[in-house]
Structures are given as structure tokens and as C-alpha cells.
Amino acid sequence: MLEKALRGTARYWLLLAFWTLIILAGAAAYYRQWNQGLGITGMSRDVTWGLYIAQFTFLVGVAASAVMVVIPYYLHHDKNFGPMVILGEFLAVSAVIMCMLFVFVDLGQPRRVLNVLLHPSPHSVMFWDVVVLSGYLLLNLVIGTVTLDSERKGAAPPRWVKPLVYLSIPWAVSIHTVTAFLYAGLSARPFWMTPLLAPRFLASAFASGPSLLIILALIVRKTTRFDPGRGAIQKLATIVTYAMVINLFFVLVEVFTAFYSGIPEHRESLEYLFVGLDGKTLLVPWMWACELLTVGCVGLLLWPASRRNDGLLAVVCVGVIAAVWIEKGLGLVVAGFVPSPLGQITQYRPSGPEMLIALGVYALGFFILTVLYKIVVSVREGGGPAPIAAGDCPNIREAKMGLSPSVRPNSEPVLGT
Amino acid sequence: MDENRRSFLKRIGLAAAAAGCGFPLLGAAGKAVEGYLEVPSTPGKQWGMVIDVEKCLREEVRRACTEACRRAHNVPQIPDPEHEIKWIWSESYQKAFPEEDHRYLAQSLRDKPVLVLCNHCTHPACVKVCPTEATFKRASDGIVMMDMHRCIGCRYCMAACPYGARSFNWQDPRPYLDGAHLSSYPTRTKGVVEKCTFCAERLAVGLEPACVEAARKVPGGQDALVFGDLTDANSPVSRLLRQKVAICRRPALGTGPNVFYIV
Numbered sequence: 001m002l003e004k005a006l007r008g009t010a011r012y013w014l015l016l017a018f019w020t021l022i023i024l025a026g027a028a029a030y031y032r033q034w035n036q037g038l039g040i041t042g043m044s045r046d047v048t049w050g051l052y053i054a055q056f057t058f059l060v061g062v063a064a065s066a067v068m069v070v071i072p073y074y075l076h077h078d079k080n081f082g083p084m085v086i087l088g089e090f091l092a093v094s095a096v097i098m099c100m101l102f103v104f105v106d107l108g109q110p111r112r113v114l115n116v117l118l119h120p121s122p123h124s125v126m127f128w129d130v131v132v133l134s135g136y137l138l139l140n141l142v143i144g145t146v147t148l149d150s151e152r153k154g155a156a157p158p159r160w161v162k163p164l165v166y167l168s169i170p171w172a173v174s175i176h177t178v179t180a181f182l183y184a185g186l187s188a189r190p191f192w193m194t195p196l197l198a199p200r201f202l203a204s205a206f207a208s209g210p211s212l213l214i215i216l217a218l219i220v221r222k223t224t225r226f227d228p229g230r231g232a233i234q235k236l237a238t239i240v241t242y243a244m245v246i247n248l249f250f251v252l253v254e255v256f257t258a259f260y261s262g263i264p265e266h267r268e269s270l271e272y273l274f275v276g277l278d279g280k281t282l283l284v285p286w287m288w289a290c291e292l293l294t295v296g297c298v299g300l301l302l303w304p305a306s307r308r309n310d311g312l313l314a315v316v317c318v319g320v321i322a323a324v325w326i327e328k329g330l331g332l333v334v335a336g337f338v339p340s341p342l343g344q345i346t347q348y349r350p351s352g353p354e355m356l357i358a359l360g361v362y363a364l365g366f367f368i369l370t371v372l373y374k375i376v377v378s379v380r381e382g383g384g385p386a387p388i389a390a391g392d393c394p395n396i397r398e399a400k401m402g403l404s405p406s407v408r409p410n411s412e413p414v415l416g417t
Numbered sequence: 418m419d420e421n422r423r424s425f426l427k428r429i430g431l432a433a434a435a436a437g438c439g440f441p442l443l444g445a446a447g448k449a450v451e452g453y454l455e456v457p458s459t460p461g462k463q464w465g466m467v468i469d470v471e472k473c474l475r476e477e478v479r480r481a482c483t484e485a486c487r488r489a490h491n492v493p494q495i496p497d498p499e500h501e502i503k504w505i506w507s508e509s510y511q512k513a514f515p516e517e518d519h520r521y522l523a524q525s526l527r528d529k530p531v532l533v534l535c536n537h538c539t540h541p542a543c544v545k546v547c548p549t550e551a552t553f554k555r556a557s558d559g560i561v562m563m564d565m566h567r568c569i570g571c572r573y574c575m576a577a578c579p580y581g582a583r584s585f586n587w588q589d590p591r592p593y594l595d596g597a598h599l600s601s602y603p604t605r606t607k608g609v610v611e612k613c614t615f616c617a618e619r620l621a622v623g624l625e626p627a628c629v630e631a632a633r634k635v636p637g638g639q640d641a642l643v644f645g646d647l648t649d650a651n652s653p654v655s656r657l658l659r660q661k662v663a664i665c666r667r668p669a670l671g672t673g674p675n676v677f678y679i680v
Binding site for chain 2: 036106112116123124186189336340344
């Protein structure tokens with residue numbers, strides 16, 4: 001199937017060349033970090049995690065959100081999601097790879113990374129995070145490629161895929177829960193030490209991930225002959241709406257607890273984010289932008305007319321991603337370190353090379369995503385009708401291919417029968 | 418001959434790396450295990466320390482402690498406070514004991530300098546989170562140790578420590594060492610975390626921690642720092658804790674610090 005990635009239009013190759021350019025710039029910056037150490041980043045004695053670990057946290061959410069297309073398709077037999085499901089799974093694959101790379105570039109001794117496997121430490125949440133993330137990568141890679149390959153051959157996917165699909169659902173929840181536990185179990189960091197962290201992570205993940213998926217689906221629809229289907233996009237928009245409203249609610253719950261109780265150590269990090277501490281206000285404009293975006297997007301999502309307008313929906317999705325990115329990819333990690341346990345208020349500002357490395361990791365992820373989506377599009381666009389397997393009705397195949405203009409209402413997804 | 422062998426091994430290594438397999442990584446990790454076994458064990462059960470804040474008020478006492486530690490362990494002197502390495506240092510009373518702070522705490526007490534170091538906790542948060550067991554609590558004597566050959570530099574322990582007792586080598590520390598006064602203690606590399614080890618290497622040969630010994634030698638520094646086995650009722654630390662009111666840092670967190678303070 002991989003050969004489909006090797007033949008493409010000039011536009012496809014140009015896109016890959018663009019990602020490669022950014023990857024190379026990131027690699028050059030990483031070479032410097034490899035030689036000189038993490039001192040070339042903006043991190044410090046007091047703020048020991050920064051952009052890298054924050055991106056990791058944000059992307060775990062994107063990866064987990066694949067479950068939001070898997071559940072409707074496989075559990076609710078919603079055929080609208082047929083063409084979309086593979087896009088979600090492959091987005092998860094590239095997101096998990098980015099997650100792993102972000103942890104890797106954050107290590108002070110990257111050559112020793114295998115120590116995590118050589119000396120497994122079940123008492124460390126990080127060990128479990130490595131376990132669940134690798135498992136999730138494997139699950140999505142296997143499910144995605146096997147179902148796509150069967151589709152290409154016009155056959156029903158092998159039976160053994162179904163249990164894997166069901167397993168991937170709780171597994172998706174586990175990756176973001178374990179990632180939240182990385183933070184929520186630390187008595188030294190009152191800002192993170194809230195049982196609400198895992199639910200909050202999941203809510204914001206199910207808002208940002210499907211938003212990204214909607215944008216990607218719209219791009220695929222615009223640039224190729226493959227249409228992931230308006231039905232799925234609209235249902236995803238509903239999911240984004242619910243998730244974003246719940247996320248906003250969770251944030252308000254946190255704010256209430258911190259400020260009504262008035263306990264300084266629970267209040268101070270939030271104060272740092274929204275009004276600044278000791279005159280240090282680096283993140284304040286970002287956080288207010290985040291809240292404005294959140295409220296604005298929730299408003300537009302709740303208003304059906306704007307949600308149903310594909311153009312406006314795309315803009316709202318960008319807004320949702322930006323809001324969640326600021327919240328998780330910027331504020332949440334850094335604010336846990338401000339103030340430090342010794343009351344130091346140290347500001348964190350990512351350095352140039354640090355941002356280049358982060359961009360490089362993103363570019364690598366998008367490179368993989370481009371290749372994976374290219375394969376999907378080629379399979380869906382490619383050739384005449386393939387032979388149809390036993391038990392597989394033609395209309396389902398057409399629905400799955402996303403090429404049929406209308407889908408008959410009584411057809412069932414292949415794995416759901 | 419040796420040169421030939423080295424270049425041959427290098428080529429093998431490069432070939433392995435080129436093959437894209439993880440064996441070179443495994444090799445680096447394997448070496449780390451050997452380092453850990455060389456750390457000598459000591460005869461105590463749970464080492465602990467009692468610091469008399471009043472006796473440490475004189476700057477010479479505190480400086481003697483921090484300097485002795487610096488010399489004993491080749492702790493680099495890095496001018497940038499954001500990249501500093503600290504094993505034992507001074508904090509204000511207010512920052513060392515945030516839970517003791519209140520509106521009418523005398524300003525003089527609030528600003529009093531207090532020596533702080535790793536608390537070698539009974540339930541160390543850093544040990545719990547370490548994904549490679551590069552930091553671990555020694556069953557024989559309760560010292561929270563660091564294996565700087567195994568540490569992958571993820572800094573999870575630094576996020577977990579409520580005392581700020583851990584330092585990360587943001588760069589190669591060697592240029593910041595005083596080459597003329599290097600001790601036999603191994604210098605560190607960039608990218609690993611380090612901290613106070615209660616001078617495990619001195620305890621192993623029957624010596625006290627360097628800071629305790631240094632404080633005693635300063636006039637007025639007698640018993641400023643007292644060290645001993647907390648499980649032994651007759652040790653100087655146990656006797657002192659029975660006689661005086663002592664506090665420890667952030668007891669509410671349940672980490673069980675083994676460094677106590679007489680205020």
C-alpha cells in the first residue's frame with residue numbers, strides 16, 4: 001500500500017518538500033541542543049518543563065480524540081463516519097509519534113532513553129505513559145492499515161480487527177488520563193494537583209482533536225476527489241460543541257474552587273495566568289485571548305446556523321484549536337511551576353532554537369500525516385469498483401469510499417454487523 | 418594496535434547505527450548499570466540531620482558548609498541563577514517554611530537565613546516518579562541516592578520535589594569548576610539531575626558529611642549541624658530531637674523529611 005505514497009501530483013511533493021525544509025531547520029537546532037544541552041532553551045531551575053512537554057500534553061489530546069470517530073462508527077453504527085474513521089486513526093498515529101518525539105527532545109540524556117524499558121518502574125506514571133502511548137500507536141497503526149488494505153482489496157476486514165477496535169476505545173481514554181496523572185499526582189504542584197485534571201484533559205481533547213479532523217476533512221474534500229462526507233463533519237461539529245462547553249464548565253469549576261477557598265497556593269498559579277504575579281505578566285494576554293476564543297467559539301458553535309456553515313465552521317475550529325493550544329500547550333504546564341515551591345516567580349519564554357525544534361517535530365508529524373492521508377485518498381480515488389466480498393453490500397462500500405453522493409439509510413458498517 | 422581496534426569498534430558502532438537498530442542505545446544504557454553497583458553502602462538505618470537555625474545565623478558557618486560541600490562534590494559555580502546547581506544553600510525562613518508564615522511573624526525571623534538541602538524523605542516524591550530508578554531510596558540507610566549514569570534527564574523528579582532540592586545540568590558543568598581544587602568525586606555531564614547525597618561516599622569510610630564537619634570547625638559552629646541515625650535512640654540526632662522542639666519542611670505533604678530544624 002505504501003507504493004501509493006510514492007506516486008503523487010506536484011502539489012503533493014511540494015507539500016512534502018515544505019515539511020522537509022522545516023524538519024531540517026528543526027534538526028539543525030536539535031543538533032545544537034544535543035551538543036550544548038538543554039541550556040539553549042528557555043527552561044530554568046524553576047521552570048523545568050516548557051514548550052516541549054506542553055506540546056506533548058496538547059498532542060496526546062489530539063491523539064485520544066480519534067475515539068470520537070471510532071465510537072460513533074463502531075459502537076453506534078453511524079455510517080456517516082465510515083469514510084472519516086480512517087482519517088481519525090491516522091491522525092492519532094501521527095499525533096502519538098509527535099508526542100513521543102516531544103518527550104525525546106526534552107530529555108537531557110536522549111541516548112539513554114531505553115533505560116525506561118531496561119529498568120521498568122511501575123511506580124512512575126511516566127513508565128505507564130510510555131506503555132499506553134506505544135500501545136495506542138500500535139493499535140491505530142494496525143487497525144488503520146489493515147482496514148484500509150481490506151478496503152483496497154474490496155474485502156471485509158479480518159475478524160480479529162474488531163476486538164482491537166473495541167480495545168482502542170478505552171485505550172484512547174487511558175492515554176489522556178495517564179498523561180493527566182503525570183501532573184495530578186504531584187504534591188509539590190498544587191496547580192496540577194486536582195482530580196479534575198484528567199476529565200478536563202479529555203474534554204479539551206475531544207474539542208481540539210475533532211476540530212483538527214474537521215479542518216483536515218475540509219482540506220481533503222477541497223483538494224482531492226475523496227469526500228469524507230458532510231454528515232460526519234456536522235456530527236463532529238456537534239461533538240466539538242459539547243466538548244467545548246464541558247471544557248469551559250470545568251475551567252470555571254477550577255476557578256471557583258481556587259478563589260472561593262482562597263487558599264494561596266491554589267490561587268497563585270491562576271493569578272499568574274490571568275493577572276500576573278509580582279508584576280510578571282508574560283502569559284496574561286495569551287490567557288485572555290484563550291478565554292475570549294473559548295467563549296466566542298462556544299457561542300458560534302451553539303448557534304446552529306454558524307455551525308452548519310462549512311466556511312464559518314472551519315474558522316470556529318481554528319479558534320477552538322488555538323484556545324485549547326494556549327490552555328494546554330502554553331499555560332497549563334508553565335503555570336504549574338509559577339510560583340515555585342520556594343516561592344520564586346520565574347518567567348519562562350521559549351528560546352529561538354527551542355521553537356525551531358518544536359516546529360520541526362510538528363513538521364515531521366505533518367509529513368507522516370500527509371503521507372498517510374495520501375495513501376487513503378489514493379485508495380479511495382483509485383481505479384474502478386473492486387470485487388465485493390461476501391457479506392459486504394455495494395452501498396456500504398460506496399459509503400466507506402466516500403464517493404457515493406447519497407447513502408442509503410439502512411446500510412450498516414462492515415464491522416458493525 | 419589500540420588505535421586500530423578503536424577505529425574498528427567505531428566503524429562497527431557506526432554500522433550498527435546506520436542499520437537503524439537500537440543497539441548503540443542499549444550499550445549506553447548497559448554501561449549505566451555498572452556505575453550504580455559501585456556506590457558503597459553505609460552502616461546506618463535512616464540517616465538524619467538536625468540544623469540549629471540560631472547557630473547558623475553567622476554567615477561564616479553557612480558559608481563553611483556550602484563551600485565544603487562544593488569542594489567535596491565538585492559542585493560547579495554557575496553565575497546564571499536560572500542554571501545554578503545547588504546541593505546545600507541558604508533560603509529565607511519564610512521560603513523554607515512557607516506554612517509557618519503569618520501576618521505577625523516578626524520580620525527578623527521571616528528573613529532569617531536557613532540552610533536547606535535534600536531532606537532524604539521517608540516517602541520521597543522524586544523516587545516515586547523516576548521512570549528509570551536513577552534516583553532511589555537506599556534500604557540500608559535511607560539515603561535518597563542518585564545514579565547519574567542512569568538518569569535520562571527527564572526532570573520529572575524536579576517537578577515532584579516540594580523542596581527545590583534537585584538541580585539539572587543545563588549545560589556541561591566542567592567549565593564552571595575550579596580546576597585547581599578538584600576533589601576525587603566524579604564530575605557530572607550535561608543533561609543529568611544531581612543533589613545532596615548526605616555524603617554517602619564519606620559515610621562509607623566513617624566520616625561525617627562534609628557540611629557537618631565544616632560547621633564544627635568554625636568558631637561558634639559547634640553543633641550547628643548534627644548528624645546521625647534517627648532509628649538509634651542514643652544517636653546525637655535522636656537525643657537532640659527529644660530535648661528540643663524541632664520542625665521540618667512542609668510536613669503536611671506526607672513526604673516525611675529527615676532533616677529537622679531547631680528554631
